[in-house]
Amino acid sequence: MSSSATLTSQAYIQHHLTNLTFGYLPGHGWGFAHDAEQAAQMGLWAINVDTMAVALILGGLFAWFFKRVADRVSAGVPGGAQNFVEWVVEFVDENVRGSFSGKNPLVAPLALTIFCWVLLMNLMDLLPVDLLPWLAGMVGVSHLKAVPTTDPNATFGMALVVFGLVLYYSFKIKGVGGFLGELTLQPFGKWGMPANLVLEGISLISKPVSLALRLFGNMYAGEMIFILIAIMYGGGIILGATAGVLQFVWAVFHILIITLQAFIFMVLTIVYLDMAHQEHH
């Protein structure tokens, strides 16, 4: 939170929805943006440092934890950590076996990474909205958006990677001719080629867009409601107590949404890759 005495609820919300952006500002040189307007002026080549940092830390945490458990794996009675990791791996493996029909050693590890990473990033939503920005404010960081998945850059980044894989495997498995044929020869036959291309093109493009926007929208809505509840804390004892109850209820409900969205992101990734592997004749 900023230290100004007159803090309106609008400014509070805006502040919480602004990323810490590093980039080149015309006339000022390289540096951090002080508000959303400056961040917008930085254009394409600006980095949301908070999103990157939190996402990389969480990704590293996931990789480190799973690697550590895998290194110390024992055939005897497993400990708690090994049990947990085996359970997660089996859960993902079961889903991949259920919905992926082709043969590809990349898909299951990809699904596991996506599920755990998205879940961890979503879990940041359950921390009190002011905790991380407040801690960052102590060391002089002006803005911090703690949940990477409330930044469309992060979700679109992941969705575009999945989309790239879909395109790659479509070309690899079906061949250039097969994939182009799938895009242009369904559903109306070869004389309806332009209509086919439009229809199939839309359904192809809508995959990454809906994948990214679904995760972003759900997390953004959750964060928004947490922020609105946090504003109520400033309204006296009664409102504050109500806000405490509300925050607890919403957090419990949000646990469902968090896991569900991570799970859906994983399942859809598997399904899209499965569609890329299916050959039509």
Next chain:
Amino acid sequence: MELEAAQAFAMAIKFIGAGLMLGLGAVGAGVGIGVLGGRFLEGAARQPELIPMLRTQFFIVMGLVDALPVIAIAMGLYLMFAA
């Protein structure tokens, strides 16, 4: 005075828009998830041994149905409180 009236009007339009976003999103999600849950119960009543599989599919489709209304809710709340 003219300016104030115009500002109040813009304010009112903004809140009506946000209200429409929230309300219509809720209508769509309500109908969609209602149909979905009804069919899920029908299926579960007919073949109780399929419940675990049906529940997984139910949650997947619920997440898909839920997405757009939730995006509308986020945008509506943003419009109402922050924009």
